[in-house]
Amino acid sequence: MSIEIKMPALSPTMEEGTLAKWLVKEGDTVKSGDLLAEIETDKATMEFEAVDEGVIGKITVPEGTDNVKVGTVIAVMAGEGEDVSAAAAPAPTPAPASTPLPPGEGQGAPAPRGEGEREKTATPTPAPSPVAADAAPPSPGGRGEERIKASPLARRLAAEKGVDLASLSGSGPNGRIVKADLEGAKPGTAPAAQPAATTPTPSAPAPAAAPAEHKPVWWDESIPHEEEKLSNIRKTIARRLTESKQTIPHIYLTLDIRLDALLKLRGELNKALEPRGVKLSVNDLLIKALGVALIQTPKCNVTYTGDKLVKYSRADVSVAVSTPTGLITPIIRDAANVSVSSISTQMKDLAGRAKEGKLQPQEYQGGTASLSNMGMFGIKQFEAVINPPQGMIMAIGAGEKRPYVIDDSLQIATIMSATGSFDHRAIDGADGAQLMKTFKELVEAPMGMIA
Known part of the structure; x- marks a missing residue:
């Protein structure tokens, strides 16, 4: 019998995707584990593997197709001993008297649908609840x-x-x-x-909420320009940041931190780690500091859900990484308890694969708090947007030489500004201030976070 290959859900939040590229063609023989296609999800471009053996009989959704719903048949594969031409042939139209298929079943790639499509595709006359064949x-x-x-x-x-x-x-x-x-x-x-018997009628699924319509935005078409189609990743970034700013009351807390002790420790550690080929960045040490600060300030390591507060006993730090297709936040799990050399090795691997679009969903979904560092661009200070459902994000500015009071005397020191953005529904200002104070102490006396 022929095997339907359907659009997979490659992440828990994926409802539709773009079939970016086919890696096989009609007539190709595939086996379990072979790569079939590249699919652009709401987070990254991922490779889709075959789970069955057979011959590709027909590709029903061409590459480059946008908004392909999860579960849509994108290709048909002939099974063992089956004629490829038979698998590629369209399914016969059922007789009017037969039990109708549910909307979307066996229809190949559906056209883009909006609110009310279920009514349009339903049979005109009342019929018993449909049952999957x-x-x-x-x-x-x-x-x-x-x-x-x-x-x-x-x-x-x-x-x-x-x-x-x-x-x-x-x-x-x-x-x-x-x-x-x-x-x-x-x-x-x-x-x-x-034995064949009356099949219980499945309960009808709740209708999905219709996507909000985009209001037309006026822009001056007389200016020389070019138009670029938004990728699924960019659409997701726009949706989530809008959601964050509209639904989360942000509170921002900024303080200055002296970096000299951390820079000295980094130099000593890099010299010791040189035989192992590990080179720590300032960001690696700041990830560690935030992880330890979250454990020491548990009231900030939380998620607000509306009717309860989720308190995490582990600090998983999401780190903002810029990629050609947009921002993504790979996660350092249990940042408070892993070594800084492990953090460095993990970040190099995660950042490299993030820029290639090869992260797995579990590597960027989740996290209890985030860190975003724009110091390498010379940005002195900024306020980052919280990454829901997390409760806070730390924004790191550039370290620079500034006049600074040390031991009651004005001296020159390397100073950076750090700004914490907190979800004020879950984190009081005093608790956020305590986390910022703890973070500052760990950075200025870094031996405490690696001992």
């Missing part, structure tokens, strides 16, 4: 077969061998059972087939 009967113990993640080929082979899919552990994406998982599986353990 390939819904599997429930297995013993009340566990429905439809709840077991398995490829169509794996399901067919399991049925032929008499293997209960519930007894297997999947090695595919998100624990999906693929053909390789059936090798060595003992036959005869599949539950007895249930």
Whole structure:
């Protein structure tokens, strides 16, 4: 039987994506693990792997197509022993008397839809609630077969061998059972087939909220210009920053920090780490300082959810990285407890792959607070926008020589300004001030954060 390849959800927040590039063509033979396409999600451009074996019979969504909904059939693959031309052939139109398919099922790539599309695609006459044609009967113990993640080929082979899919552990994406998982599986353990009976009507899903319409913006077309289509990443940045500024009451706290002790320690550590090929940056040490400060000031390591306050016992610091397609924030997990050499190594790897668009979702989604450093651009001070659902972000300015009072005398020191942006719904000003004070103390006496 032919296998439908559908638009995958490559991140928890992904609802649609751009099919940037096909890496296979019709007639190509693929096996599990082969790369099929490059897909631009709301965060990055990621590679999509095959989970089944077969021959690409037909590509239904051409590369470069925008706004492809998750679950849309983007290609059809012929299974083992199946004629490729048969797999590529369009499915026959069902007779009017047959049970209608749910809107969007088996229709290939749907046209862009808006509010009310469900009414447009529904059948004109009342009919019983539709049931998916390939819904599997429930297995013993009340566990429905439809709840077991398995490829169509794996399901067919399991049925032929008499293997209960519930007894297997999947090695595919998100624990999906693929053909390789059936090798060595003992036959005869599949539950007895249930006789055809009235299938319970599935509850209708809640209609998705219609996306807000963009109001037209006037601009002077008489000025020489060019227009650039927004990428999914840029759209996500615009949406999330707008959401942050509209829904989170920001409070900003700024202080000056003396860097001389940290710069001295950095030089000593780099000399010691040189044989290992590790070179610390000032930013690596600031990530460590923020992680330790968050643990020492737990009231700032929180998320406001509307009806409760989530208090984190670990500090995962998201670090802003500029890429050709926009800003992304890879995460240093447990920044307070990992070594600065590990932070440095991780950041070089994460930043490099971020600029290539090769980060995995778990590497940039989450985090308990963020750090954004624009000092390398000579920016003296700025106020960063909180990255929801986090409760704060630290903005780092440039270190520069300034007059500074040391031991009651005016001297020249290397000073940087740091500004904390706090979610005032969850973090009081006094608590934010305590975190800023702790951060300053750690930077000015850095041995305390690495001891």
